[in-house]
Amino acid sequence: MDILKRLFEQHFHSPAELVVPLQGQLGGSGRAIVRLTGGGQTAVGILYPVREENVAFLEFSRHFRRHGLPVPEIYAEALNEGAYLEEDLGDTTLYEFLGAHRNGEAIEPAAIEAYRKVVAALPRFQVEAGRDLNYKVCYPRASFDRQSIAWDLNYFKYYFLRLAGIPFNEQALENDFARLTRFLLAAPHEYFLYRDFQSRNVMLRDGEPYFLDYQGGRRGALQYDIASLLYDAKADLSPAIRQELLDHYLDCLGQYLPLDRAAFMEHYYAYVYVRIMQALGAYGFRGFYERKTHFLQSVPYALKNLRWLAGNATLPVALPTLMEAFKGMMASEKLTGLADPAARLKVRVFSFSFHRQMPADESGNGGGFVFDGRSLPNPGREERFKQLTGKDEAVIDYLRAEESVQQFAETAFALVDASVAAYQRRGFKDLMVSFGCTGGQHRSVYLAELLARHLGGKGGVEVVLRHLGLEQRELERAERDARSAETQAV
Numbered sequence: 001m002d003i004l005k006r007l008f009e010q011h012f013h014s015p016a017e018l019v020v021p022l023q024g025q026l027g028g029s030g031r032a033i034v035r036l037t038g039g040g041q042t043a044v045g046i047l048y049p050v051r052e053e054n055v056a057f058l059e060f061s062r063h064f065r066r067h068g069l070p071v072p073e074i075y076a077e078a079l080n081e082g083a084y085l086e087e088d089l090g091d092t093t094l095y096e097f098l099g100a101h102r103n104g105e106a107i108e109p110a111a112i113e114a115y116r117k118v119v120a121a122l123p124r125f126q127v128e129a130g131r132d133l134n135y136k137v138c139y140p141r142a143s144f145d146r147q148s149i150a151w152d153l154n155y156f157k158y159y160f161l162r163l164a165g166i167p168f169n170e171q172a173l174e175n176d177f178a179r180l181t182r183f184l185l186a187a188p189h190e191y192f193l194y195r196d197f198q199s200r201n202v203m204l205r206d207g208e209p210y211f212l213d214y215q216g217g218r219r220g221a222l223q224y225d226i227a228s229l230l231y232d233a234k235a236d237l238s239p240a241i242r243q244e245l246l247d248h249y250l251d252c253l254g255q256y257l258p259l260d261r262a263a264f265m266e267h268y269y270a271y272v273y274v275r276i277m278q279a280l281g282a283y284g285f286r287g288f289y290e291r292k293t294h295f296l297q298s299v300p301y302a303l304k305n306l307r308w309l310a311g312n313a314t315l316p317v318a319l320p321t322l323m324e325a326f327k328g329m330m331a332s333e334k335l336t337g338l339a340d341p342a343a344r345l346k347v348r349v350f351s352f353s354f355h356r357q358m359p360a361d362e363s364g365n366g367g368g369f370v371f372d373g374r375s376l377p378n379p380g381r382e383e384r385f386k387q388l389t390g391k392d393e394a395v396i397d398y399l400r401a402e403e404s405v406q407q408f409a410e411t412a413f414a415l416v417d418a419s420v421a422a423y424q425r426r427g428f429k430d431l432m433v434s435f436g437c438t439g440g441q442h443r444s445v446y447l448a449e450l451l452a453r454h455l456g457g458k459g460g461v462e463v464v465l466r467h468l469g470l471e472q473r474e475l476e477r478a479e480r481d482a483r484s485a486e487t488q489a490v
Contacts, residue, residue: 004036004045007076007085014039020410035088035410040403042088043075049082052139057215058084059137067129070121070210089210091454094118095199098235099456105238112241118202118209119226119249122194125211126222127256130192135219144193144220146181152274153177155281163288164335166328172321183317184221184274187267193220198232222253223264223271231272233279233301239308269313276302294424297460299338303330344462345423347416347431347455351390351448352468353440359468361432368432369419371412373443377402380442389470390445399446409447413454424460440469 008016016036032047064071072087101111135142195216203210230242287296350359361367379385399405437443452465
């Protein structure tokens, strides 16, 4: 990490006082990602030894910023040491925001509006910025060509079908792959293909989307990226919402080029299938092969998408062996068993007042983490905040601007993340995390809300959030109102 600290000090002329791993952003990329803080400034540092990918990301980032696209500013780089420093875009991914604004199948309008902003920005990457992009720096291929498609299909075949124990005739499947490849390449493919356009690679800051992880971008077809977003497995968008967002995307795309919707749709579902297969290959490699089982939690959602496609999307190319393999996957007890809700880890998050009783442990596990927020700046001391809570924007803005609060949250969240990962590996079912402050109204509520959003984007986690101090206030208010009503009645 010394190189990142040096880059931080060179750029900000102030040393990095705190370096916190951002485990939630590691995903399957193998990158080491940290947040550096010092002198009132923050930045995100990346360590990754693949020079070609780093060059592509840095070149693309500067190109996209010249086009006015919302991507991180690059502060400094040390390519020989596999390091660079970029703008800190916060902690809320589109996936986490979606998780915080849904109740089962029901998704709140705020999340749908965020998705609409994201799909509206996509044509600017694909068409506007794609026109004069330097495709010579693309890695590992300059286009989503026959070789790229073969890599993805074989990734699916060997790391998912084989390891999941799904039977297939190899030569017949290869024949299907050849037909599918010819059909995919018949679509116009002179646009920028982002490659990993999915909800975990979009950050939301002040309600606006910012985009990450396009280092695998290359020239390709328009259909691939919107398929990646709308069939992002664990986002689990409903067919109606997917259609609404696809229509909005096509409306926006039509502002940048003459658009034949029928021609676009002719190839669209073939790209949906190939993207799902690429993702399943990744889940199989990380989950079955590398034994990182949390990746397998996405498989049931991918199977759900395949079931919908089987009943609603007809391809104009015959792929009988591939479709039989899909049927075998959907019938597999091994794969459908990954959807067992009992495997989910329940994380109960509380805010409370130290002047009252601490949260009770109902699981018998001893109470979990208790974080004391009383050392942090207290909004309750200021008159303007006395009637507000940690859920109100004014209080959120106040606490978000305090560096000590952010350091506290990052440190606490890193501890919780480590326990969540360990609990999931060991099959534990319950974890309790409590934040206390003086009144249970401002700081503890803010931190509990922040952690709930953070955990909401993790696979296999069910978050239950309660604000005990606020519940007590509501109870006392109801009792006062009842006494007042009784007095008036008399």
